[in-house]
Amino acid sequence: MIGALAKAVFGSANDRYVKSLDKIVATINALEPQLEDFSDAELSAQTAKFRQQLEGGKTLDQILPEAFATVREASKRVLGMRHFDVQLIGGIVLHRGEIAEMRTGEGKTLVATLATYLNAIEGKGVHVVTVNDYLARRDAEWMGRIHQFLGLTVGVIVPNLPEHARRDAYAADITYGTNNEFGFDYLRDNMKQERTQQVHRPFNYAIVDEVDSILIDEARTPLIISGPTEDKSDLYIALDQLVKTLPADLYEADEKTKNISLTEEGVEHVEQLLIANGVISTDNLYDVENTLVVHHLDQALRANVMFKRDIDYIEKDGKIVIIDEFTGRMMDGRRWSNGLHQAVEAKEGVKIEPENQTMASITFQNYFRMYPKLSGMTGTAATEAAEFWDIYKLNVVEIPTNLPVQRIDEEDEFYKNTADKFQAIAKSIREKQDLGQPVLVGTVSIEKSELLSGYLKKEGVEHAVLNARFHEQEAHIVAQAGRLRAVTIATNMAGRGTDIQLGGNVEFRIEDELKDLEEGPKRDLEIDRIKAEVAAERQKVKDAGGLFVLGTERHESRRIDNQLRGRAGRQGDPGLSRFYLCLEDDLLRIFGPDTLFAKMMNSNLADGEAIGSKWLSKAIETAQKKVEARNYEVRKQVVEYDNVMNDQRKVIYEQRSEVMDADAVDDVVTDMRVDAINTMVGTACPPESYPEQWDIQTLKARVADVLGMEPPIDAWMEEEALEPDIIEERLVTLAEEKMAAKIGETDPSIWRQIEKSILLDRLDHHWKEHLATLDALRQVVFLRAYAQKQPINEYKQEAFGLFENMLEAIREDVTRVLMTAQLRMAEPPPPLPELPEFLTGHIDPFFGTDDAEGVGRIAGAEAILGSLAGAPHPTVGPGGAEGDSNPYAGLDISRNAPCPCGSGQKYKHCHGAA
Known part of the structure; x- marks a missing residue:
């Protein structure tokens, strides 16, 4: 009571801290008229002046106001975008090595240019870390224009980048890339034989975009570089066939941890089957010589019982492709560890690839703690503020919005079963579409997305599905999700990186509709037409109530729900959000209080009837907190080990x-x-x-x-x-x-x-x-x-x-x-054998799951072996001579990566064919 009164009178500690930054913002604003009179050359020369000031003894904090004002002016000229005052506050928070929590649509990407520029002036290198390759490329090209205008160099790190290009990118003043690429490059550097082969410079400063996704969600799974071991396909297949015959009462499964174990009767039954099939030669399954069999038996059980097709993985082109539980994206080339991936391959009857042995590994916690200064930004960090401080010593600062939030967050609706819930969702979506209101639907899995898509088709609702099967088109689908009558189903909205603007996105419409039209008066007229149409449509969408965000169930983490909600009501726009739940949802089924929901809902609700209550919503939030606390303990355990x-x-x-x-x-x-x-x-x-x-x-x-x-x-x-x-x-x-x-x-x-x-x-x-x-x-x-x-x-x-x-x-x-x-210093050494493909993985040490994107041969690994053997290892093209008929022969491209020619085939089946 007293605390609430004090907060109302004096404001929270966060409010007071943000308010204390107003003086610096006022100083930056006061410099704006002066810088507006500068020519482009004079503005670009500011960087050299700042460097001289630093050499003369000034600190970054002392040059911050003028540096920020310079970036703002450069952004106005290069991008036509002026930083708001709250964005300047966000930039100060980033520079101070803290986390800036800014709502979706508040322009975090632009905010990062302020702290990035200021810290890059020293010339020690700044890393801007994003969640996927698309955003790394986009931000490096888009925001990089500001930095290049001011005389700084910009690099970008993406998979399959040649060694020399990778080294040049790290040598730049500012380097964009994904968390996985930065981490893997660190591990690769420490597998090389010569200092000149390494790409990383000494760690200096990093800004992590979607910091909660990278430092919290993905932190449970270490980065691992591994190489192949011997083939054990027969063992995987034999154990898979055995497991498929086991009755359910011979094992116990724990859905919370995805662990499974045999009962005593199950052990005896399995021992007899393994002996009869000649898989083990002793009477006791748990004898030392049977350790390998026991391990792979456990993995076969997990693969068949705990891992579901189209939820945890999909089969694509005869391969098992993992689905990222946080983003719903396919992770081509990623593999589960400890034989789990092979067990799933045996389960689905596809070709079984050999296991891999760990050659280097590191957790994100220990990788990012090597930066002397670290900061981050996201729309949702406050719920994990304690963990950010405990693990990374990062303070979370909530930045106010530029305009007041107009979104209405309605109470959750509860239904008895999935069928009732999805029928109600489809009906609600059709009603909103009839009104012209755009709808963004958040689901937790591909399976649920396709199930809902079936209901919408029955209702005659036109819609787009955004999930792992279509992620190549995701940026364009998301960009137009705010158009009149648009209905978009998304598996997960975290880290999509594309703003949903009411009425549609002008830039994406120009790119989609005018890509074949050359520059000139005709194209200019078409651009004016598109801008006018978007402005008119934007007003109609506002009148219809703005974007309606509909969640088909609650996620394990409140942050994921908040990320979805945050897509509506950007920059003062109207918006609406509502979640639909039922007893069969995973969160309620696994973690919910069974007696509460079972008694209240099964006995009191008729088929198709819904109930909404603050009390029930509070119970859901309690279940989410339990899961978050459990996941935090798992991450703490990972970092302890x-x-x-x-x-x-x-x-x-x-x-x-x-x-x-x-x-x-x-x-x-x-x-x-x-x-x-x-x-x-x-x-x-x-x-x-x-x-x-x-x-x-x-x-x-x-x-x-x-x-x-x-x-x-x-x-x-x-x-x-x-x-x-x-x-x-x-x-x-x-x-x-x-x-x-x-x-x-x-x-x-x-x-x-x-x-x-x-x-x-x-x-x-x-x-x-x-x-x-x-x-x-x-x-x-x-x-x-x-x-x-x-x-x-x-x-x-x-x-x-x-x-x-x-x-x-x-x-x-x-x-x-x-x-x-x-x-023996005689004949030259024989040719090197073909290098095994070292895989880069992001492995959960407790569950064996893999959470990373992209796969590639170790960059520069040929040079490593060449150094050891005393001879170079040339890259040979398909024609037999070096580079013959293969324009990509000199590049370090994984055989399993998409061919750079754009054919859609893997490199080894296209230009990389022997």
Whole structure:
């Protein structure tokens, strides 16, 4: 009560903070008349002036007012768009390393140009992170015109970009790209052999668009680069056939976590079937030798019971394509991990691709925390403000709208079942269409979109469907969703990046209707006609009530619902929103209070009857909060486990960088050799033990294996007062002599390069194996909770021990290779084998799901292998000669990517065909 009164009198903390920025905005506005008198050349010269001021000791905060005023004036001249005062406030918030929450239609893309320009003046690089490639390209081209006008360089990072172009894009003052591309490039950089092959510059500043989608929704799934392993198709098929015969009472399923497990009766039944079919040879399914079978049996169960066709995935061109649960888009080329994708392929009877092994991974939390300054913008962040602060130390600031919001948000309507609900939705949509009011319908899956489409066809309602099957056309469909009588069904509206304007979008209509008309008076007349038609139609839509946003059910997250609602009522336009729910919705069925809804609705509602109540809406919000809290715990768990790996990742990547930057690594190699010898002797001859207790035979075998020597250890043992440190010294001396002789046989510069290559190669090999071991450890460590142990503490302890073992193995392996390898400087090396296609994935470590877009061969991987083999690896076109008949032969294009020629075929079936 007192808090509410104080807030009414003094305003909230957010209101006071925003109001405190008014002085800076006033200073920016005061500079506008002065800058309006500048010529284009004088305005462009501002950048050089600002750089001089920074070199002279001024700070970014001190030049902010004039820099922002310069960007505003440049935007007016280049784009015909003037930043509102609230957009200037948003720009200040971004520059301060905070999250600007701005409603849909408030111009977040334009807001970003302010902070981007100011921070790019330093020349250290600014990354603007978007949710998909379309937006990255669009924003780089559209907003990049302002920056280029002011003398800054702009780059864009998209999949399958050649290495040299990727490096140039990162070298630009401002770089646009997706979160996945930035993260994968970081991982790729740390798989390369030379510093000159890397593309990233040191981290400086990033602005994350749709920050809640990237740093919250996608943060549960780490980025993973992987390579193929052996084929186990027969096992997948055998287990799939077995699972399809299992009665439902032999397993227990948990829809909340998508986990499934056999009952005791189920285990006995499956054991008998597996033994009868020769899949396992022991009587106990859980024997150590059957670990692989148990793992893939679990995945086959999950694939058949928990993963639904047209909801979690679709079959397209004989392949299983994952559907992004957040955006509803197809994620071509993405694959679930840990054998789950293969299990789904076996289930659907399509070709089974081999599994992949992790080669590098990182979570978005740990990737984005490497930026010294980070900020973000979105329409919906307040509900996750606590998580943004806990994980990223980012404060959320709500920016007021430029004009008051006129949208009316109606109470939810509840129905008994899906059929009643969809009939009511179809009827309501037809009524709105008859009035001329445009309708945007939000669904949670492709299946629901197509189901509703069927109801609308029965009602005779013309409509467009926007989901994963048609995402190539999505920008054009969304752009016209505000036209008179338009009905648009969208699987998800988060991150669509295209504004819904009442009456239609002028730019998209010009692009669609006048694409074949050349520049000239005739085209100008047609443009004037389109503008007049859009203005007239806009008024008619306003009179009809503006855009009507209709949700077919509630999402697990309140933010997704708010994103959908926010599409209506932009820039002071009228609008309406309403959600339709029923007992069969996933949220109510899985998380809702069963007794409340079952008793109240099943007994009191007639077929087709609806009920609306603030009390019921509150119950729904409570269910959503439960899901959000559960998802937050999952994300916290992910970052807790990745923090363990992150500490180790930093050590390994720092060591790689030091090795790459060093002219010679002979001192490192020498230390490794001494440490390896100390470990061998220390293991065979423990401290404070008697010579009779020493394991001399093992020591001799280890010395022969690692050092390639057979010193007279037996003779040494006959000496009196022999100590382990004396053996160590003698072995070190002999090893040094052998190594000096080997080095003397070759050119010192060549030997230095050999040492670097072997050190990096062995480091990468053991790190990859270590990642696989940690993956396996994370899968089983939860079982220790049954022993009253904390899984995360157990994981930390064992991961530390495994890391020490890995470092020891690296030292020994490098020593073995250098001491025992025979150098032959004769014939040129044979041609390199074809490089395996390394996949980029975005894998959920607990559920195995993959959330990323685009797939590609590791950029520059040929150069990596070429460096190790000492020979280049030319790209050969289909004609047999380098580049012959293939204009794209020199580009690093994935064989599974669409061909750049626009044929619609994959590259390997088109210009990339052998």
